[in-house]
Amino acid sequence: MNDTERSAARMRSPEGIRGSLHDFLKIAVDKGAVDSVLAPVKVPAENSYAWILMNDPAVIESASPVAPVMPVQGAKALKSLTRKGKGESRILAVMRPCEIRAGIELMKLNQVHFDNIVLVSYDCPGAVPFQDYVKDPGFSEESFGKMIASGRPGEENIKPACGICTEFSIVDSDIHFGYFGVDEGSAFVIPVSEQGAELLDAIGLDRDAKIADWESEISSIRDKRTKKRTETLSAAGERIKGLDGLINAFRKCIGCHNCMSVCPICYCRQCYFDSEVSKKDPDFIFEIAEKRGAMAFPRDKVMFHAGRMTHMSLSCVSCGFCTDACPTGIPVAEIFSYMADITQPTFEYIAGKNNGEPLPLRKFEKKELPLVHEIVKSAEGEEGSDE
């Protein structure tokens, strides 16, 4: 949406953004604008959150639309519901920006269908690393609560991926809740799509607030974040670049493939790297072992990560789930984001940013984009192509 003058509604709650969003869910269901809600709810054991699809007002009452942790990528929950196409009921899903972006990528890959979904995003302060939360839920709840109340993005006690996220605010959802830099207890409810605007009208939220200040606040935060991201990722790239660097980075890898199974983009029913064909013949392994004098297991660790990168880096949304899930503490997301920030700009693409834009590999130009052209040209040798 190109916004010369974006108009928004305003909601207030003593509980800040969490309260406003919660009220919004209740009103939307109450007024029949949607049939059900998909949002995080704290599990009874009090030490995590789960995605719950709900339409019972009593259950909705217990929802925590802005949860401190991200145990399951929201796009995956959305996929479970819509992978076969449009469902019967109209669902309002509250998700973090990176979850919505992953959902958009999955939609382009035909794994998610948005037809009956209303997506609600919000200014995301970041999420607490899952392990930290599990260790000390009380402390994490408290620090996250403060973070939200501050009306600014978090800096401490958040996942490394969140600390360098540049898409922490409005995305291609239907409705966005903006509250960074807005006076306490107040949030702008911004219609992003036509569907979003209709819903706001249907539930009777007047759109008379001006959001220019919020917009400039977001862009100034984004500038700082962009700088931090570039610095962090290029330092990581320098550290890890090259075969030895990679081997080193993944030395602790136990080959559990957790990073892949939590990745929202890795949707293949069977990954090549889990398949029989990817396994080498023992004779071949003996042969190499003999040549080298020794042999490390599990095999093909770098191959797994490099291979996965070739498959998903154009759609990587840098949500950081891979790092969160790695039992040995490898900064997987940093490494993958480094690559994503090289491959995506080649196609002038930002994964999940725009739901009308095709995947870079689903289209092409006869006369390619300058960066693509340059890379291909240099790879074609002197003869070059004859275009």
Next chain:
Amino acid sequence: MSEWQPKILAILCNWCSYAGADLAGVSRMQYPPNVRVVRIPCSGRVDPLMILKGLQSGFDGVLVSGCHPGDCHYISGNFVARRRFAVLKPLLEFVGVEPDRVQFSWISAGEGERFAQVVTKVTEDIRKIGPAKRLVKGA
């Protein structure tokens, strides 16, 4: 000089480069015997993983060749291949594979001579770089 001979994997499109290679053979053109050819239906079929696997299993270089832009049997396979290649290139650099080890070219069925030239050039480039460090060395 040295005895070492590079081993090069040539992944060739059935409709053009593969026939180009055939023509080069039938016309008894001379080109280095370092390439091992794999025939594929279209350059659009090449998954970057094939190239990584080739390097991993001991090839010193990989050549992928398809129809000239605009001439793909399946209309756009090579345009997509070209984009995929633009993704693979920086990744190869990241994993420490010298850029010239993996090359890309367009050769039509009638270009036997060009096939011989490309293979000669690729072989020389890779000979200069030397043997490939295996992607999985010790890992």
